[in-house]
Amino acid sequence: MIKRLILLLFCMNAILSAKTPVRHRVPLTQPDAVITPMAVQERLTSILAPISPMIRVNLLTGLGSTTASDLIDTATSLIGSRYRRGSSGPKAFDCSGFTSYVYRKIGIELKRSSREQSLQGVQVTDITDLLPGDLVFFGPQGRRGGVNHVGIVTSVDSHRGSFEFIHSSTSYGVRIDRYPEANYWNSHFLGGRRILGSDSPAQS
Numbered sequence: 001m002i003k004r005l006i007l008l009l010f011c012m013n014a015i016l017s018a019k020t021p022v023r024h025r026v027p028l029t030q031p032d033a034v035i036t037p038m039a040v041q042e043r044l045t046s047i048l049a050p051i052s053p054m055i056r057v058n059l060l061t062g063l064g065s066t067t068a069s070d071l072i073d074t075a076t077s078l079i080g081s082r083y084r085r086g087s088s089g090p091k092a093f094d095c096s097g098f099t100s101y102v103y104r105k106i107g108i109e110l111k112r113s114s115r116e117q118s119l120q121g122v123q124v125t126d127i128t129d130l131l132p133g134d135l136v137f138f139g140p141q142g143r144r145g146g147v148n149h150v151g152i153v154t155s156v157d158s159h160r161g162s163f164e165f166i167h168s169s170t171s172y173g174v175r176i177d178r179y180p181e182a183n184y185w186n187s188h189f190l191g192g193r194r195i196l197g198s199d200s201p202a203q204s
Contacts, residue, residue: 067106067196068133072154075102075166075174082173088112095149098168099135102152108195114150117193124192127179128158133196136165136179138188147190151177 081093088097096117100110110117118137124130130153138149151167154176166176180186 068131071102071106071133071152071196072166074105075152076154076176078102078174079166079176080174081168083168083170093168093174095151095168098174099150099152103195110195115147117150118147118190119193121193121195121198124194127161127163127192128156130156130163130192131194131196132156133194135193135195136163137190137192138185139190141188141190149188153192 075098078089078093078098081089081091081098083094084092085094086097087093089101093101096110096112096114099114099117100112103110111120114137117135121135124134130136132153132155134153136151136153137147138151139147149167151165154164154166156163162179162181164176164178166174168174169177177185179189
């Protein structure tokens with residue numbers, strides 16, 4: 001693992017220190033984009049594959065800050081807090097009250113209801129594309145109304161197509177569950193939204 005990280009840092013340093021960035025032409029409505037050579041991208045991806053999703057997202061996106069890590073640390077510190085409808089903390093939460101409280105702690109405002117939150121950020125349609133910090137939504141599929149529950153992804157196993165998420169459940173309060181092992185969540189999963197890193201997290 002240490003050797004892989006050293007090699008990764010060496011590659012990233014080589015990219016950043018290149019005197020002539022590689023550019024490609026894009027439509028005139030956009031500026032020229034600086035791109036990383038495809039071979040380097042593939043090499044970085046292969047190096048990072050065995051690394052945990054949390055570390056991988058921070059390294060690949062170049063996030064010096066630990067925004068997703070801070071978000072999840074805040075969320076997990078609330079495990080055991082009781083569920084109470086209409087509450088948004090700090091001692092009790094409903095599901096969307098919990099997510100909005102946790103995001104507010106890192107300076108991001110979410111809408112108050114799970115349905116409104118499902119329209120914010122950027123849609124993530126494939127489970128394997130989920131990242132720690134993404135919102136995940138649940139509801140009675142096929143019924144009018146759709147979304148009625150929301151949680152925050154804490155980890156992703158892209159090989160198995162599974163993820164863990166923290167949420168405020170009506171029966172147990174704030175806890176972590178795994179999809180698709182818990183049958184209820186398996187049959188009610190609707191999709192995900194990415195708030196961190198999206199251009200306008202508070203917009204649909």
